[in-house]
Amino acid sequence: MKPNRTKRRAAFTLLEMTLALGMTLGIASAIVGLLQQQVSFNRVISSFQFLRDEAPQVNTLLATLVGKADSYRIYTNRISAMASSGAVNSGGRALRLRFRNPDGSVSNAVISFEEYNGKNRLNFYYRAPNAAAWPTTPSWTISSKPALVDFANNTGILLISMTGPNGEEITYSGNPE
Numbered sequence: 001m002k003p004n005r006t007k008r009r010a011a012f013t014l015l016e017m018t019l020a021l022g023m024t025l026g027i028a029s030a031i032v033g034l035l036q037q038q039v040s041f042n043r044v045i046s047s048f049q050f051l052r053d054e055a056p057q058v059n060t061l062l063a064t065l066v067g068k069a070d071s072y073r074i075y076t077n078r079i080s081a082m083a084s085s086g087a088v089n090s091g092g093r094a095l096r097l098r099f100r101n102p103d104g105s106v107s108n109a110v111i112s113f114e115e116y117n118g119k120n121r122l123n124f125y126y127r128a129p130n131a132a133a134w135p136t137t138p139s140w141t142i143s144s145k146p147a148l149v150d151f152a153n154n155t156g157i158l159l160i161s162m163t164g165p166n167g168e169e170i171t172y173s174g175n176p177e
Contacts, residue, residue, distance in 0.1 A: 050164035054145045058122075061142060062160060062172055065111070065124075069097040069176040072158060074151045078112035078125070082134045092151035095160075097176070105129035111142065113149035122149055122162075 012020075045052075066072065074092035075081035081094035094112040101107060110125040116138065123138035148163040160172040 047166050048168060050145050050166065051168050051170060054143055055162070055164075055170050058143050058162065059172055062111075063174055065097060065109070066158060066174045066176055068099060069109075070100045070106075071098045071176055072096060074153055074158075078110055078114055078123075081110045081112065082125070090150075090152040090154050093149065095151045095158075101129060110134070112138075113146065116141075119144055120147065122146055 073081070073084070073087045073096045074089065075086060075094040075096060076088055076092060078094045080086045081096040084096065093114065094110055097109045097111070099107045099109065107129045108127045110127075111122065112125065113120065113122050115121075116123060121138075121144045122142040124140050124142055125135055126139040127134050145165055146162045147165055147167075148161075150159075150161040152159045152161070157173050158175055161169060162172070163169050
């Protein structure tokens with residue numbers, strides 16, 4: 001005959017279960033805290049989307065255009081710029097650029113911050129050397145994100161101040177060749 005031994009089952013004690021549950025709750029609350037921090041950080045980063053994404057591209061384009069220009073003038077609006085009347089030193093919303101072509105001819109362009117189709121846009125208008133008149137629609141839109149663009153030449157250097165949709169501001173500077 002075999003002796004009667006009680007069989008013990010493998011199990012966790014109440015203390016071990018409490019400790020495991022406490023550690024699980026601690027890890028879960030740390031993960032929730034990290035997720036909340038990540039969401040908050042993404043919200044802050046997205047508010048600077050204009051400076052992060054749009055501004056560098058606008059800078060490259062404006063630097064190229066202004067750098068290739070022979071001269072420039074600042075005007076209060078696109079109509080004045082196209083008519084070449086009423087140039088100003090500050091507070092301009094349009095910039096007229098003159099380009100000297102390799103064949104000796106001259107072409108003109110206007111960069112204008114204006115309301116177009118119900119939206120504020122920074123538009124580019126190009127007038128070929130032998131064109132009879134300025135185009136009535138923009139050749140292309142440089143950016144539709146800025147809330148305000150200000151052209152100025154108070155210091156002898158062309159300053160283009162751009163205010164983004166969330167109030168962020170960046171200033172470009174440069175002069176033609």
